[in-house]
Amino acid sequence: MNMLVCVKQVPDTTEIKIDPVKNTLIREGVPSILNPFDGYALEAAARIKDKNPDSTITVISMGPEQAKAVLKEALAIAADKAYLVSSREFGGSDTLCTSYILSEAIKEIEKKDGKFDIIFCGKQAIDGDTAQVGPEIAEHLDYPQVTYGLEASVEDRLVKVKKETEDGAVIVGIQTPCVLTFTKPSFDPRYPTIKRKMAANRANIPVLAFTDLPDINPEKIGLKHSPTHVKKTFVPQKKTGGIKIQEETAEDSVKKLFAMLSDAHVL
Amino acid sequence: MVNKTKDFWVFVETNEDGTAKNVGIELLSPGRELADAQGGKLVAVVIGSGVDAAVEAAGTHGADQVIVVDSEEYKQYTTDAYTIALTALVEKYGPLSMMLGATNNGRDLGPRVACRLETGLTADCTALAIDEATGKVAWTRPAFGGNLMATILCPEHYPQIGTVRPGVFKKGEETENKAEIIREEIHVEAEKIRTQILEILKDMDEEKVDLENADIIVSGGRGVGGPEGFAPVRELAKVLGATVGASRAAVDSGWISHAHQVGQTGKTVAPKLYIACGISGAIQHQAGMSGSDCIVAINKDPEAPIFDIADYGIVGNLFEVLPILTEEIQKARA
Numbered sequence: 001m002n003m004l005v006c007v008k009q010v011p012d013t014t015e016i017k018i019d020p021v022k023n024t025l026i027r028e029g030v031p032s033i034l035n036p037f038d039g040y041a042l043e044a045a046a047r048i049k050d051k052n053p054d055s056t057i058t059v060i061s062m063g064p065e066q067a068k069a070v071l072k073e074a075l076a077i078a079a080d081k082a083y084l085v086s087s088r089e090f091g092g093s094d095t096l097c098t099s100y101i102l103s104e105a106i107k108e109i110e111k112k113d114g115k116f117d118i119i120f121c122g123k124q125a126i127d128g129d130t131a132q133v134g135p136e137i138a139e140h141l142d143y144p145q146v147t148y149g150l151e152a153s154v155e156d157r158l159v160k161v162k163k164e165t166e167d168g169a170v171i172v173g174i175q176t177p178c179v180l181t182f183t184k185p186s187f188d189p190r191y192p193t194i195k196r197k198m199a200a201n202r203a204n205i206p207v208l209a210f211t212d213l214p215d216i217n218p219e220k221i222g223l224k225h226s227p228t229h230v231k232k233t234f235v236p237q238k239k240t241g242g243i244k245i246q247e248e249t250a251e252d253s254v255k256k257l258f259a260m261l262s263d264a265h266v267l
Numbered sequence: 268m269v270n271k272t273k274d275f276w277v278f279v280e281t282n283e284d285g286t287a288k289n290v291g292i293e294l295l296s297p298g299r300e301l302a303d304a305q306g307g308k309l310v311a312v313v314i315g316s317g318v319d320a321a322v323e324a325a326g327t328h329g330a331d332q333v334i335v336v337d338s339e340e341y342k343q344y345t346t347d348a349y350t351i352a353l354t355a356l357v358e359k360y361g362p363l364s365m366m367l368g369a370t371n372n373g374r375d376l377g378p379r380v381a382c383r384l385e386t387g388l389t390a391d392c393t394a395l396a397i398d399e400a401t402g403k404v405a406w407t408r409p410a411f412g413g414n415l416m417a418t419i420l421c422p423e424h425y426p427q428i429g430t431v432r433p434g435v436f437k438k439g440e441e442t443e444n445k446a447e448i449i450r451e452e453i454h455v456e457a458e459k460i461r462t463q464i465l466e467i468l469k470d471m472d473e474e475k476v477d478l479e480n481a482d483i484i485v486s487g488g489r490g491v492g493g494p495e496g497f498a499p500v501r502e503l504a505k506v507l508g509a510t511v512g513a514s515r516a517a518v519d520s521g522w523i524s525h526a527h528q529v530g531q532t533g534k535t536v537a538p539k540l541y542i543a544c545g546i547s548g549a550i551q552h553q554a555g556m557s558g559s560d561c562i563v564a565i566n567k568d569p570e571a572p573i574f575d576i577a578d579y580g581i582v583g584n585l586f587e588v589l590p591i592l593t594e595e596i597q598k599a600r601a
Binding site: 011013014016018025036037094095096099126127128129130131132133134135136138139140144145146147148160162164165166167168169170171172173174175178183184185186226227228229230231232233234235236241242243244245246250251253254255257258260261262264266267 | 346347370371374375377378379381382383385386387388389390391398405409410411412413414415416417418419420421422423424461462463464465466467468476477479524525526528531532539540549550551560561562563569574575576577578579580581582583584587588591592595596599
């Protein structure tokens with residue numbers, strides 16, 4: 001299997017704090033991490049490679065030079081090759097433009113490395129949370145898709161994906177080439193070994209810039225050609241706390257709560 | 268593409284039995300206001316197999332028109348068939364704007380359709396308005412794990428599309444059904460549907476976890492201390508007829524499966540009553556449940572952020588509080 005995993009470098013949103021005076025996001029000092037859902041996608045690809053050792057895993061990321069850090073992390077965990085897609089012309093792209101640029105970069109890589117059988121993405125990135133880039137890459141390439149994947153396996157070119165649904169899970173069969181997006185599985189992704197980490201640190205990561213993509217349509221990329229625009233951002237208003245009950249005993253607290261919930265017709 | 272009408276569309280997702288999913292009907296409430304503000308009709312789009320119940324529900328909840336595609340190949344949701352059908356309808360009728368519920372299927376279908384139509388999509392909206400300066404839909408959504416809200420416009424592409432989280436809007440009252448029904452025949456050849464459901468695994472952990480449609484949710488967090496700590500949480504859920512939820516801390520510790528997780532990396536819920544037990548209330552958890560009508564928190568730590576958003580909170584040990592609360596409710600209902 002020739003597999004591609006799309007990854008994104010994101011700020012660790014659990015570390016983001018609000019400036020209580022200015023009411024803005026404090027982004028300084030917030031660590032950049034591999035988007036966790038992309039880590040699950042990489043693990044799903046690695047598990048296929050465990051069973052099919054002649055497989056190749058390539059990782060790709062679009063972002064600034066610093067995003068090479070997450071590509072190196074992916075190399076250390078399981079990937080064999082990495083590419084960074086980076087250019088000033090790509091700046092400000094919304095999901096439609098980003099997915100178009102990535103799909104063009106994928107086609108360009110395929111000219112050298114051969115067709116990818118499966119393209120893996122995280123369900124969504126934890127900074128934007130849009131869950132759009134995976135399905136939109138699939139659409140640009142005219143590939144079928146399965147979203148909300150938990151695990152995947154390959155049997156005679158048929159890919160079987162365990163997909164999370166609102167009331168459980170289903171097994172979906174999908175032909176290659178295809179795009180799969182992954183959510184959080186019940187198992188933990190593997191950690192890199194020291195040996196792989198050292199090799200990844202030395203890895204030379206090629207950059208694909210605007211000029212390296214001869215077939216790309218400049219009218220379909222960047223801030224100017226993105227259909228959606230951010231009009232404004234604001235910090236959400238905090239709901240003010242309600243009634244806090246702290247009586248002498250748990251019995252008294254519960255009695256008070258129960259009376260209040262009954263009065264409010266909640267119970 | 269160019270819009271041909273000023274209509275506002277709501278995609279009403281259906282269940283396999285032909286009934287409408289709640290979120291589709293919920294969206295008809297804000298859809299009514301937005302359609303009026305745009306100066307167009309409110310149109311419900313129903314795709315499925317044997318969907319008369321969903322068509323009727325759309326009509327009695329304010330749709331001026333219902334466009335129906337009813338055929339066997341839509342019985343189960345598939346990305347390919349639904350994308351083909353919905354794209355064909357948009358191309359034929361040219362609405363100005365369209366909303367879908369941000370369910371698993373809505374978030375699968377929305378980007379696929381938006382990309383095929385080469386237009387913009389705003390995901391997981393929690394507030395909608397018409398932008399005064401431009402007359403476009405102002406789609407407001409959380410980002411950065413709920414730390415920031417962003418208002419997005421799609422000024423020059425049509426239709427303007429958004430997905431909206433379930434439970435953000437309330438179902439309107441039923442009214443007289445005045446909807447004009449338009450039936451469209453769109454068929455998709457079998458070979459164009461490139462995925463197939465091979466197996467349905469309904470009960471992954473032997474209890475149904477339908478958090479999105481639950482009226483009451485009782486959730487446990489780090490404070491329950493272990494898998495056995497969920498026992499009093501489950502007991503309370505049982506007497507309330509509630510669904511059991513969990514915070515990321517409890518799921519990551521392996522105490523309960525991910526299907527129960529509420530929050531940014533889990534489900535977004537909006538029940539009538541949400542009882543958070545031993546949950547500190549990180550912003551990522553709040554992002555998934557702050558839309559609940561009534562929030563009750565039980566936590567030992569009086570400084571826990573969950574108390575900032577709770578309507579009622581008990582500062583106390585959940586292992587003491589929950590059994591007493593369960594008993595009180597049992598007594599009251601006996």
